[in-house]
Amino acid sequence: MPKPRPNATPLSVELQGELGGEALSPKNFDVVGAMNYVSAFLDLSAALAEKHKEPLSFQGLSIEPGSVAFKIDVDQPTTARRLASEAGEMVGGRVLPPHGLRTRVARVVDSLSKLAPGVTTVVKVGRHETVIAPPRFDNQTRAVEEAELRVRVYRVGGDPARLAVISETDGAFTASLSHELAEEIANHLYKDVDLLVIVERTDDGRIADATVRHFHPLEETRDEAAVWRQWFSVAGSHWDDIDNIEAELEGETINR
């Protein structure tokens, strides 16, 4: 018989709001979409705990009668509260996810975007509540620029074609592209590429929309350092005749 767990506290992942003019209820919610989101959120929380090397265990799952609230017991409520806040910041695009978590954050954002527009989500641990919402973009874009970004490709397709990527510094965004480029870039799914894009940024610098002009796949080489040294032997060959690099650099800049 399982031992009682006196420290367990319920963590509740709740979906609230309206669907088709009616209040969201157990009778009308999108089961697949909701489960996909709950799963993505718990996966992100567990990965965050692992990243911080902190224990976090989820036990059991039940649905609160009469609601769309998924209840899971946690033995570490303080950790769960803090990680829920941290996850909320990353999903909202206010904090850059660390290495290894970007795909998980993108999965939460993706699952949230598939819930109906009137649906909001809240995570409760005890009396602590965190709203989990994707970044909000206004339509007042500030600037359009051509940029080159190293991105991880994680979805491409549709008609008109769209590309979904994650950039280390600019977060997740989608871009339109031609069918020809979509077909080519599909060969690089889940890989990093250098993307040449026209981006439209909001006032806070986020990418609201983008159009792909071109992309460069990365070289597959066993000796990356050798590739760069080979490049330098051609593109930087005149440095061979320089004895004092710093004096040369300083002189070059001062004389500019």
Next chain:
Amino acid sequence: MSDIDRDLLPARCLIDTGVLIRALGQFEDEHAATCQDFFDAMIECKKQILLATPVIAEVLRGQPAPIPRTPSIIPVAFDSRAPEILGIEIPVDVLRSESQKTGHSRTYLKYDAMIVACAKRWAAECIVALDGDHGVLAQHVQIPVRHPRDFLRRQVVIPFVKKSGAEQPG
């Protein structure tokens, strides 16, 4: 064998021109071997090295050749967001005062400031450079500046153990 301590390496750093030239070229000064070992270790450990376009501009002195595109090395531009960092966080007053203190021209410092702004814009954990010029400017954007030798393996302290039965002095 490289003396770089893999555990000390940053996940993502921006390297300065002096480090890049020594890492890629055939130089034999006191810093060259450490710069090469650092560069190689970053790649081996699948860390990210950012090359700011002003750094690339300083390096280019030879025949035109397309910049390689490889997983660990990421060229990063002084794009539309970097000047905002420069203008707000490293304003001209800072450059003026540093110019007076160091004797460097403001043009020279602006170039360094552009590199520092790229480091902030592209979320570098630190700037790896040989000279201290970046240090003061980087303080304004809260990015540490590290020397390649900071990543060398620490010397091990071996405690002196008295041999049993040894004759005691005095």
